[in-house]
Amino acid sequence: MHDYRQIDAYLQANLERSLDELKRLVAQPSISAQRIGLEECAGMVAEMLRARRFQAEIHPTAGAPIVVAERRGRSQKTLLFYNHYDVQPPEPLELWQSPPFEPQIRDGKMYGRGVSDDKGHFAARLFALDALLAEEGELPCTVKFIVEGEEETASANLETFVHQNADRLKADACIWEFGGVDHTDTPMQYLGLRGIQYVELSVELLSTDVHSGLGGSIFPNAAWRLVWALDSLKGPDERIRIPGFYDDVKPPTERDRKLMAQLPDMAQEYRERYGVPYFLKGIQGGEELKIEEVFSPTCTICGLTAGYQGPGSKTVLPARASAKVDFRLVPDQKPTDILTKLRAHLDAQGFSDVQITDLGGDAPARTDPDHPFVQLVVETARDVYGKPMALVPMVGGSGPNYLFVNVLGMPVATAGLGYPDTKAHAPNENLRLDLYLKHARHMARVIREFAAS
Amino acid sequence: MHDYRQIDAYLQANLERSLDELKRLVAQPSISAQRIGLEECAGMVAEMLRARRFQAEIHPTAGAPIVVAERRGRSQKTLLFYNHYDVQPPEPLELWQSPPFEPQIRDGKMYGRGVSDDKGHFAARLFALDALLAEEGELPCTVKFIVEGEEETASANLETFVHQNADRLKADACIWEFGGVDHTDTPMQYLGLRGIQYVELSVELLSTDVHSGLGGSIFPNAAWRLVWALDSLKGPDERIRIPGFYDDVKPPTERDRKLMAQLPDMAQEYRERYGVPYFLKGIQGGEELKIEEVFSPTCTICGLTAGYQGPGSKTVLPARASAKVDFRLVPDQKPTDILTKLRAHLDAQGFSDVQITDLGGDAPARTDPDHPFVQLVVETARDVYGKPMALVPMVGGSGPNYLFVNVLGMPVATAGLGYPDTKAHAPNENLRLDLYLKHARHMARVIREFAAS
Numbered sequence: 001m002h003d004y005r006q007i008d009a010y011l012q013a014n015l016e017r018s019l020d021e022l023k024r025l026v027a028q029p030s031i032s033a034q035r036i037g038l039e040e041c042a043g044m045v046a047e048m049l050r051a052r053r054f055q056a057e058i059h060p061t062a063g064a065p066i067v068v069a070e071r072r073g074r075s076q077k078t079l080l081f082y083n084h085y086d087v088q089p090p091e092p093l094e095l096w097q098s099p100p101f102e103p104q105i106r107d108g109k110m111y112g113r114g115v116s117d118d119k120g121h122f123a124a125r126l127f128a129l130d131a132l133l134a135e136e137g138e139l140p141c142t143v144k145f146i147v148e149g150e151e152e153t154a155s156a157n158l159e160t161f162v163h164q165n166a167d168r169l170k171a172d173a174c175i176w177e178f179g180g181v182d183h184t185d186t187p188m189q190y191l192g193l194r195g196i197q198y199v200e201l202s203v204e205l206l207s208t209d210v211h212s213g214l215g216g217s218i219f220p221n222a223a224w225r226l227v228w229a230l231d232s233l234k235g236p237d238e239r240i241r242i243p244g245f246y247d248d249v250k251p252p253t254e255r256d257r258k259l260m261a262q263l264p265d266m267a268q269e270y271r272e273r274y275g276v277p278y279f280l281k282g283i284q285g286g287e288e289l290k291i292e293e294v295f296s297p298t299c300t301i302c303g304l305t306a307g308y309q310g311p312g313s314k315t316v317l318p319a320r321a322s323a324k325v326d327f328r329l330v331p332d333q334k335p336t337d338i339l340t341k342l343r344a345h346l347d348a349q350g351f352s353d354v355q356i357t358d359l360g361g362d363a364p365a366r367t368d369p370d371h372p373f374v375q376l377v378v379e380t381a382r383d384v385y386g387k388p389m390a391l392v393p394m395v396g397g398s399g400p401n402y403l404f405v406n407v408l409g410m411p412v413a414t415a416g417l418g419y420p421d422t423k424a425h426a427p428n429e430n431l432r433l434d435l436y437l438k439h440a441r442h443m444a445r446v447i448r449e450f451a452a453s
Numbered sequence: 454m455h456d457y458r459q460i461d462a463y464l465q466a467n468l469e470r471s472l473d474e475l476k477r478l479v480a481q482p483s484i485s486a487q488r489i490g491l492e493e494c495a496g497m498v499a500e501m502l503r504a505r506r507f508q509a510e511i512h513p514t515a516g517a518p519i520v521v522a523e524r525r526g527r528s529q530k531t532l533l534f535y536n537h538y539d540v541q542p543p544e545p546l547e548l549w550q551s552p553p554f555e556p557q558i559r560d561g562k563m564y565g566r567g568v569s570d571d572k573g574h575f576a577a578r579l580f581a582l583d584a585l586l587a588e589e590g591e592l593p594c595t596v597k598f599i600v601e602g603e604e605e606t607a608s609a610n611l612e613t614f615v616h617q618n619a620d621r622l623k624a625d626a627c628i629w630e631f632g633g634v635d636h637t638d639t640p641m642q643y644l645g646l647r648g649i650q651y652v653e654l655s656v657e658l659l660s661t662d663v664h665s666g667l668g669g670s671i672f673p674n675a676a677w678r679l680v681w682a683l684d685s686l687k688g689p690d691e692r693i694r695i696p697g698f699y700d701d702v703k704p705p706t707e708r709d710r711k712l713m714a715q716l717p718d719m720a721q722e723y724r725e726r727y728g729v730p731y732f733l734k735g736i737q738g739g740e741e742l743k744i745e746e747v748f749s750p751t752c753t754i755c756g757l758t759a760g761y762q763g764p765g766s767k768t769v770l771p772a773r774a775s776a777k778v779d780f781r782l783v784p785d786q787k788p789t790d791i792l793t794k795l796r797a798h799l800d801a802q803g804f805s806d807v808q809i810t811d812l813g814g815d816a817p818a819r820t821d822p823d824h825p826f827v828q829l830v831v832e833t834a835r836d837v838y839g840k841p842m843a844l845v846p847m848v849g850g851s852g853p854n855y856l857f858v859n860v861l862g863m864p865v866a867t868a869g870l871g872y873p874d875t876k877a878h879a880p881n882e883n884l885r886l887d888l889y890l891k892h893a894r895h896m897a898r899v900i901r902e903f904a905a906s
Binding site: 032033034035088089091152153154194196198200205206207208209210211212213214215216217218219220221223224226227228230231234235236270274275276277278279280283289292293294296297298300301302303304305306307308309310311312313314315316317318319321323324326328350359360395396397398423424425426427 | 485486487488541542544605606607647649651653658659660661662663664665666667668669670671672673674676677679680681683684687688689723727728729730731732733736742745746747749750751753754755756757758759760761762763764765766767768769770771772774776777779781803812813848849850851876877878879880
């Protein structure tokens with residue numbers, strides 16, 4: 001290990017300046033689901049990189065632009081950072097204590113949409129580079145960034161881009177966009193992500209909403225059709241009823257189970273934090289909960305819409321109804337295969353009137369816990385967090401890591417500033433400032449040690 | 454029959470003035486479901502009555518005020534008009550061709566929320582009184598009005614008011630708030646209304662929305678619970694599964710079937726007007742459709758709400774989900790009984806986590822087609838419409854007619870200015886001006902002939 005006293009002193013002294021830069025980035029809305037502010041935010045990201053003398057290019061896609069940047073460094077090694085500048089929709093707005101796109105610091109935390117997921121990570125990594133540049137005048141190794149704008153909508157255009165730009169993205173290893181500590185402040189090394197297939201199911205049967213007193217007994221009702229189609233997908237036993245859905249599911253290995261067993265039991269934490277009244281499938285907690293949480297595929301209703309939703313009553317038979325549904329996938333399930341099986345199932349069950357809109361998918365992927373790069377990231381954490389990272393073979397979330405692991409063929413390690421109450425995807429998303437600083441300190445160590453490895 | 458040439462000439466000459474008065478009433482929003490503008494609209498209604506030298510009182514209730522008015526007339530007879538000044542919510546606003554509360558006349562129609570249901574009826578009846586007063590200087594009989602403000606939300610406070618004010622509302626007969634012609638311009642005499650029980654079903658299981666990647670496999674999902682609870686109420690066979698739901702259903706009599714058989718077959722009309730792709734229960738049209746439309750009770754999903762409903766995808770597990778559901782009831786089903794059975798059913802099916810909010814109910818009720826008052830209303834139509842009214846033993850809609858038929862004990866006849874494309878409860882609600890004039894002419898005849906009967 002090198003000496004990091006000067007690096008740490010720089011980061012401590014310049015924290016406020018870096019947080020100001022992050023605030024400006026957060027104040028720029030960049031909601032991929034609603035196509036708001038994406039070009040503007042991509043431009044800001046490129047400018048932030050160019051200010052560090054990166055060669056940065058903004059690549060248009062069919063959706064949001066992708067920013068790719070590179071600055072050559074001293075050693076032959078190349079490290080790639082994957083980040084995203086888009087954020088989740090901020091709704092419901094009335095539950096935010098301060099406006100989502102007016103970042104505020106209160107009680108040692110910054111509040112705002114995207115402060116944690118994922119603009120804070122991007123800013124903290126630039127901050128680490130600032131510290132290295134201040135001390136050394138150059139980067140210890142070549143550093144590349146790929147910063148996309150559709151991570152929150154299943155990275156619809158990243159796959160094509162990665163295939164077409166594999167040379168430009170070539171690197172020896174990759175640091176993932178997110179990471180963080182658990183509720184005991186232990187930093188976590190997440191080594192796999194579930195896949196996802198997100199769909200909208202919609203039914204439209206009439207040309208207009210109709211008075212329910214007229215059509216109730218004789219006209220087909222889009223909302224009822226949707227309810228019955230959804231019911232055909234999963235029952236209260238939580239078993240997904242699409243034929244062949246579980247065919248490609250690989251159960252966790254003995255090694256996975258051992259790594260999972262070392263992780264803390266989150267049952268009580270979940271009860272308190274989210275008000276969870278009980279766990280599904282009769283699970284009480286412990287290893288069973290840990291395994292079920294990440295090694296099971298899911299079918300989740302994320303949203304329902306039909307007819308009248310205001311206060312009081314309106315006697316209307318809705319012409320249209322729709323549901324947002326996500327399927328979380330585990331190795332070796334494939335999004336396109338699940339989509340095909342979903343269509344076949346709905347048709348077989350008599351729901352040909354239910355339209356499926358493909359809102360994006362990612363395949364599941366995992367990195368080997370014994371890869372030297374993973375071990376380097378895990379061990380450099382010790383100096384910052386007082387302990388090494390805990391190895392987590394798989395997490396419940398999704399992302400396009402298969403493009404890096406399987407297509408580009410590099411090890412992917414995670415590290416970040418998240419924590420259990422960071423409220424990503426929810427109102428009052430926030431960032432702990434102490435973890436922001438720690439992430440920058442950790443990243444400076446990873447870059448310098450990796451350059452010399 | 455009296456001579457109506459002078460009456461008709463008055464109505465023709467003064468139509469524009471009456472329509473201007475209606476426009477002012479429509480321009481005042483009065484949305485009972487959203488508690489918007491009700492006091493203001495009740496005040497306007499009372500002023501319109503006082504301008505005709507009615508004694509009008511505005512009675513506050515737990516909800517919207519009820520306007521009651523009376524003007525004594527020449528004969529001993531008393532005729533009561535039941536109307537309402539509240540309207541349905543105007544949403545979805547983007548589908549209106551002109552703003553719902555800025556009434557516009559285009560192509561012989563007035564457009565605006567409430568022009569037909571029910572402000573147009575109220576204004577046309579006052580217009581008929583104007584014509585009688587202009588000719589006679591007094592009313593032929595005593596006329597009373599009860600104009601409530603919660604008809605569109607199941608008349609939540611009318612029942613108590615009617616019980617407490619039975620003396621004040623005493624009359625020999627009642628003209629109902631609505632009516633109209635069918636698609637052949639034949640005026641219809643509706644003699645019964647289905648009842649209704651409107652509920653909101655809601656589930657809340659977590660204290661906050663959660664990232665679907667975290668909770669999807671292990672946390673209970675309010676939207677799934679709601680879907681399964683709804684599915685337990687009715688399946689694709691359209692049979693309502695609540696035990697005892699059909700116990701009190703009286704099938705139509707032979708006489709009902711004969712009257713229904715004389716009505717036109719609406720099948721093709723419904724296909725064209727509402728884009729109905731098929732009828733439920735394999736019905737093709739004809740008598741089967743006519744009977745099913747009004748003599749069957751229903752369970753209709755009027756609205757669904759959960760989680761993310763915007764464009765694109767948001768990976769969220771919703772903390773809360775709810776549905777608006779109405780049950781249309783036929784004689785002798787009772788709203789409170791259905792509510793009790795619904796609760797018992799949900800509990801028995803394991804859905805004690807589904808809350809029921811009672812959003813109001815009305816019992817079903819019917820008037821005898823052979824009552825002399827009904828025959829008078831039917832026959833006086835001949836002079837205006839070129840044919841007598843067609844007798845309809847029961848219609849699909851609901852209203853508080855049981856309070857007049859059963860509690861106050863008077864015959865209730867319908868007559869009105871509706872027509873099949875009037876779009877009540879939907880965007881672009883409209884009023885045909887020719888039918889407005891005809892309704893006023895018909896009402897003048899009903900009042901004068903009834904006074905002398």
